[in-house]
Amino acid sequence: MSGVAARPADADLFATARAEAAGRDAADPLARFRDAFVLQAGTINLDGNSLGSMPRAVVARMERVLGSEWSKGLIRSWGGAGWFALPETVGDRIAPLIGAGAGEVVVGDSTSVNLFKCIAAALALRPERRVLLLQEDNFPTDNYIAQGIADMVPGVSLRAVKSTDAFAGAIDDSVAAIVLSHVHYRTALVEDMAAINRAARAAGALSVWDLSHTTGAVPVDVAGAGCDFAIGCTYKYLNGGPGAPAYCWVSPELIERTRQPLSGWMGHKTPFDFSFDYEPATAIRRFVCGTPQILSLAALDAALELWAEVDLPQLHQKSRDSTEFFIDLVERSCAAFGVTVQSPRDGSRRGSHVAFGYENGLQVMRALAAQGIIGDFRTPDTMRFGVAPLYIGYGDIVRAVAALHDILLTRSWDRAEFRGTTVVT
Amino acid sequence: MSGVAARPADADLFATARAEAAGRDAADPLARFRDAFVLQAGTINLDGNSLGSMPRAVVARMERVLGSEWSKGLIRSWGGAGWFALPETVGDRIAPLIGAGAGEVVVGDSTSVNLFKCIAAALALRPERRVLLLQEDNFPTDNYIAQGIADMVPGVSLRAVKSTDAFAGAIDDSVAAIVLSHVHYRTALVEDMAAINRAARAAGALSVWDLSHTTGAVPVDVAGAGCDFAIGCTYKYLNGGPGAPAYCWVSPELIERTRQPLSGWMGHKTPFDFSFDYEPATAIRRFVCGTPQILSLAALDAALELWAEVDLPQLHQKSRDSTEFFIDLVERSCAAFGVTVQSPRDGSRRGSHVAFGYENGLQVMRALAAQGIIGDFRTPDTMRFGVAPLYIGYGDIVRAVAALHDILLTRSWDRAEFRGTTVVT
Numbered sequence: 022m023s024g025v026a027a028r029p030a031d032a033d034l035f036a037t038a039r040a041e042a043a044g045r046d047a048a049d050p051l052a053r054f055r056d057a058f059v060l061q062a063g064t065i066n067l068d069g070n071s072l073g074s075m076p077r078a079v080v081a082r083m084e085r086v087l088g089s090e091w092s093k094g095l096i097r098s099w100g101g102a103g104w105f106a107l108p109e110t111v112g113d114r115i116a117p118l119i120g121a122g123a124g125e126v127v128v129g130d131s132t133s134v135n136l137f138k139c140i141a142a143a144l145a146l147r148p149e150r151r152v153l154l155l156q157e158d159n160f161p162t163d164n165y166i167a168q169g170i171a172d173m174v175p176g177v178s179l180r181a182v183k184s185t186d187a188f189a190g191a192i193d194d195s196v197a198a199i200v201l202s203h204v205h206y207r208t209a210l211v212e213d214m215a216a217i218n219r220a221a222r223a224a225g226a227l228s229v230w231d232l233s234h235t236t237g238a239v240p241v242d243v244a245g246a247g248c249d250f251a252i253g254c255t256y257k258y259l260n261g262g263p264g265a266p267a268y269c270w271v272s273p274e275l276i277e278r279t280r281q282p283l284s285g286w287m288g289h290k291t292p293f294d295f296s297f298d299y300e301p302a303t304a305i306r307r308f309v310c311g312t313p314q315i316l317s318l319a320a321l322d323a324a325l326e327l328w329a330e331v332d333l334p335q336l337h338q339k340s341r342d343s344t345e346f347f348i349d350l351v352e353r354s355c356a357a358f359g360v361t362v363q364s365p366r367d368g369s370r371r372g373s374h375v376a377f378g379y380e381n382g383l384q385v386m387r388a389l390a391a392q393g394i395i396g397d398f399r400t401p402d403t404m405r406f407g408v409a410p411l412y413i414g415y416g417d418i419v420r421a422v423a424a425l426h427d428i429l430l431t432r433s434w435d436r437a438e439f440r441g442t443t444v445v446t
Numbered sequence: 447m448s449g450v451a452a453r454p455a456d457a458d459l460f461a462t463a464r465a466e467a468a469g470r471d472a473a474d475p476l477a478r479f480r481d482a483f484v485l486q487a488g489t490i491n492l493d494g495n496s497l498g499s500m501p502r503a504v505v506a507r508m509e510r511v512l513g514s515e516w517s518k519g520l521i522r523s524w525g526g527a528g529w530f531a532l533p534e535t536v537g538d539r540i541a542p543l544i545g546a547g548a549g550e551v552v553v554g555d556s557t558s559v560n561l562f563k564c565i566a567a568a569l570a571l572r573p574e575r576r577v578l579l580l581q582e583d584n585f586p587t588d589n590y591i592a593q594g595i596a597d598m599v600p601g602v603s604l605r606a607v608k609s610t611d612a613f614a615g616a617i618d619d620s621v622a623a624i625v626l627s628h629v630h631y632r633t634a635l636v637e638d639m640a641a642i643n644r645a646a647r648a649a650g651a652l653s654v655w656d657l658s659h660t661t662g663a664v665p666v667d668v669a670g671a672g673c674d675f676a677i678g679c680t681y682k683y684l685n686g687g688p689g690a691p692a693y694c695w696v697s698p699e700l701i702e703r704t705r706q707p708l709s710g711w712m713g714h715k716t717p718f719d720f721s722f723d724y725e726p727a728t729a730i731r732r733f734v735c736g737t738p739q740i741l742s743l744a745a746l747d748a749a750l751e752l753w754a755e756v757d758l759p760q761l762h763q764k765s766r767d768s769t770e771f772f773i774d775l776v777e778r779s780c781a782a783f784g785v786t787v788q789s790p791r792d793g794s795r796r797g798s799h800v801a802f803g804y805e806n807g808l809q810v811m812r813a814l815a816a817q818g819i820i821g822d823f824r825t826p827d828t829m830r831f832g833v834a835p836l837y838i839g840y841g842d843i844v845r846a847v848a849a850l851h852d853i854l855l856t857r858s859w860d861r862a863e864f865r866g867t868t869v870v871t
Contacts, residue, residue, distance in 0.1 A: 131736025133710030285558030311556025
């Protein structure tokens, strides 16, 4: 807000923060990845936890897919351009990011559809148990999918607990599977995955983890932590593009015993035999259903190329440091306006986004967006900012918080154009 | 095969056919649509029933989606670029092609996933009936999906009949739903949809139709023929691109009573309320599951633009005429080599592809492909050629059949490079 004078103490605060940010950005070993993205001058994408920015490699790949593979290769590209194998080749790019091995991950269908496959497969492995244990405020689609399964299969019922602290106590011998997010979509709270898995195993239940807010930002080791099933979205920190296909991992100890009901022809052992009986492919390929959406899948494949060069410990460290920097600066500059911190202060329990409570948060986020600072709002009062370590620098954070501060100071969120009730998606 | 002399009678045959084709192409009211596609000189896509050629409009659309909507609009494009509504706006482009009304079709997920939704929804509407009636040699994924549902839901069983002539007799009061393709994927036989639906209704069963080989080539009227559910793929005659998302239609008489178990957040009545309980959206939006794959969906949207200008009766007539021309020419030139006609001769019962039996069909198709003539092979002995009316002319057909004739005459399919057992996808 040009022309509006901040209070002197705040001006000092931001001047100091700017200097510190400049130093941190200069020393950032990940800074070079910024050039791998198409970033618009004047815009800061602090919603990369919802839709990641576009890697440059996607443009060239789409030109190849359209200009050659589809238009010239035609049907031959299923083999010749590797389309048929893409669910697995793209899966192999994701595997090292989550602690999985090669050949253990496939990509295709939406996060919701993959959840359905995994929950149904878990139920099939525990035929004597019919309860699905949910967390009440997990991302809604996870619970909706569980509800869809309970509606479809007589005898299956749901049990929802409010806090995951109560999970261990709620897992009894009726529970077939627990369904939980590793990083909470609103608060960014990171669950103690290993401990919850131990409790589930001790009670004989299987675990289905949603890693949507984890992958590409937060450390996770599905094998080491004893997960049974894991799924995740790829359009957040993996930057696969709007609605990019999701992935699915199943423990190698279970995979050959699993059956999942979305048994489409692309997951058949010999799809081109055109036999009547479904016979699942070996390993994780059996979690592929129908023909994959190749344009979206190829874009994701290109978006993932840069991850081979990313040092994951550096990435995770920057995520912790930059979210802490964000929270500190908001707390010091905006707490006086009634802004509260909703994300964990303990960096080891915090994902890569930060959440702040403010009653008029929706209007504030609109006022920020009008300045090119893109975050989002989650009902009822959460202002949410994603800090994608590959393309968000400390300078971006200072600019965003300074803008937030000015909006609160001048109540410019109260202007007519920022009112209304429509939720920012 | 240069240097090989055809028998004089065949030379006359092809000369006459070429002249006739030239006349027909000159008079073809659909010929102008050829320019709407990227067609490669020297290549004839006679596999448009498997992967349609690329409409030029797709390239410009992808440039817009990448260069502006994703990279600049970021998350705002869910509203600002219409992404959120795409399942329905693309559905509205398909609706008139199948006899459906506006607001009755949604697009997203694969054909297999959409079949799952519809079969499950049909079972939920007939809780007292537990049998799914299938056709034994329907396209495999249709039967695989039914098997997946039967595995998942205790009490559901499958009944498969060999020929659809036996369908009416097999529908008793245990049958919840029949699952059938309108146009057979191998032979192109067109089922008598209205008669089968009458038999199903009389017995109290619901119908789930797969229109994958119908849409964009063969007349169909889902409402007029009394269908209950219909799904279809969009990468064949609709030219949506490899693995383009499928569509789904539900009879308006049923839709408000249906529940489908892939109840993802994008089909929720108020997805951004983030409520615990799933409440389906009104109308066909409830058949949307998770976040749609926007790159693939936007490409399909662009590919469908030209259909607003297509005269459907002209399209259907050309499909009948050109497949008949194809069959006649093969029969007259290739029957002596042992090639048999597997598609119906009655044009009113034939889809837009033609199937011929030949023991070494796989090798023949490879030899054709080496000349840029792309068809496919379906086990055990079917040489299959799709005749997409918008970009395949009569001259293309003559060229393809003449090449087929020469390959058979010289047994050039017997050369080492065409041997092997890998199935052409």
